[in-house]
Amino acid sequence: MSYVIACSNIKGGTAKTSSVTSLAGIFAQQHYRVLVIDCDPQSNLTIALGKNPEKLQKTLVEVISNEEMCFSEAIVPITEGFDLIPAHMALHALELRMVSMFSREKLLRRKLQEVRANYDIILLDCSPSINMLTINALTAADGILIPVQANSFFALYGMTQLMTTINYIQSDPNPDLKVLGVVLTMSTNTKITKEVSNQIKETFGDRVFETVIRLSTRMAEAPAMGQTIGNYAGESSVAEDYRNLAEEIKERVNL
Numbered sequence: 001m002s003y004v005i006a007c008s009n010i011k012g013g014t015a016k017t018s019s020v021t022s023l024a025g026i027f028a029q030q031h032y033r034v035l036v037i038d039c040d041p042q043s044n045l046t047i048a049l050g051k052n053p054e055k056l057q058k059t060l061v062e063v064i065s066n067e068e069m070c071f072s073e074a075i076v077p078i079t080e081g082f083d084l085i086p087a088h089m090a091l092h093a094l095e096l097r098m099v100s101m102f103s104r105e106k107l108l109r110r111k112l113q114e115v116r117a118n119y120d121i122i123l124l125d126c127s128p129s130i131n132m133l134t135i136n137a138l139t140a141a142d143g144i145l146i147p148v149q150a151n152s153f154f155a156l157y158g159m160t161q162l163m164t165t166i167n168y169i170q171s172d173p174n175p176d177l178k179v180l181g182v183v184l185t186m187s188t189n190t191k192i193t194k195e196v197s198n199q200i201k202e203t204f205g206d207r208v209f210e211t212v213i214r215l216s217t218r219m220a221e222a223p224a225m226g227q228t229i230g231n232y233a234g235e236s237s238v239a240e241d242y243r244n245l246a247e248e249i250k251e252r253v254n255l
């Protein structure tokens with residue numbers, strides 16, 4: 001059975017999407033069967049993988065809106081063993097409607113059951129907020145991966161609310177949800193990075209991954225080419241960091 005990871009942080013721009021694309025690309029290169037699901041109306045993951053949401057007939061919107069639609073109908077193959085469930089801006093409107101749907105927290109979890117056996121690892125890319133889509137992602141997940149922006153004075157913004165949400169999810173819809181780990185991203189050799197790193201380690205202890213993702217312009221270029229970092233710049237420092245992070249994740253999830 002696959003391990004489901006929700007990549008989430010309330011703060012925007014912490015490398016959630018970049019981490020999902022990079023890790024998924026690396027797992028796929030290592031011949032694991034990978035599914036990524038774009039749970040963000042911004043559709044950045046979909047676009048970063050070279051797909052135009054406007055040209056797709058079926059996205060996460062249709063799957064969640066239609067009780068009868070199978071998850072597999074919306075799957076877009078990226079490379080061998082690497083699939084995407086894309087997003088569309090219409091997820092904004094769906095998110096508002098989800099609030100009044102029956103068993104609203106478990107819509108994604110139920111749909112995901114249909115395809116879980118087909119993959120080794122499933123990564124969910126969340127938007128930078130706690131909304132019904134994020135709650136659905138956390139309810140469907142086995143573990144949450146929290147990227148924290150190490151070069152930002154505002155790195156810890158929203159951390160308390162995120163932890164409150166995790167506690168809420170653990171108390172009812174998903175008692176099995178674990179904090180898989182916290183990863184420092186966009187790390188630089190500066191005082192800010194040192195301070196953020198110390199504070200995160202004080203709060204999360206051994207949940208902080210040893211691997212730190214370094215700041216690299218290659219990372220900003222890869223999505224523009226519709227490629228994952230492993231394919232675009234496999235020899236770069238940041239690709240090496242994500243390969244190390246993938247190893248640590250595999251250890252923690254017994255993959």
Ligand SMILES: Nc1ncnc2c1ncn2[C@@H]1O[C@H](COP(=O)(O)OP(=O)(O)OP(=O)(O)O)[C@@H](O)[C@H]1O
Pocket residue numbers: 011012013014015016017018019040042044126127128185186187213214215216217219220221238
């Ligand atoms: N290691 C890195 N080095 C340099 N730039 C990076 C790195 N990781 C991510 N970025 C850049 O930072 C920006 C934000 O990254 P990304 O879109 O992955 O964050 P996000 O958390 O998904 O954002 P959002 O909250 O809007 O969904 C992007 O321009 C991305 O290319």
Ligand SMILES: [Mg+2]
Pocket residue numbers: 016017018040044045125126127
């Ligand atoms: Mg994103």
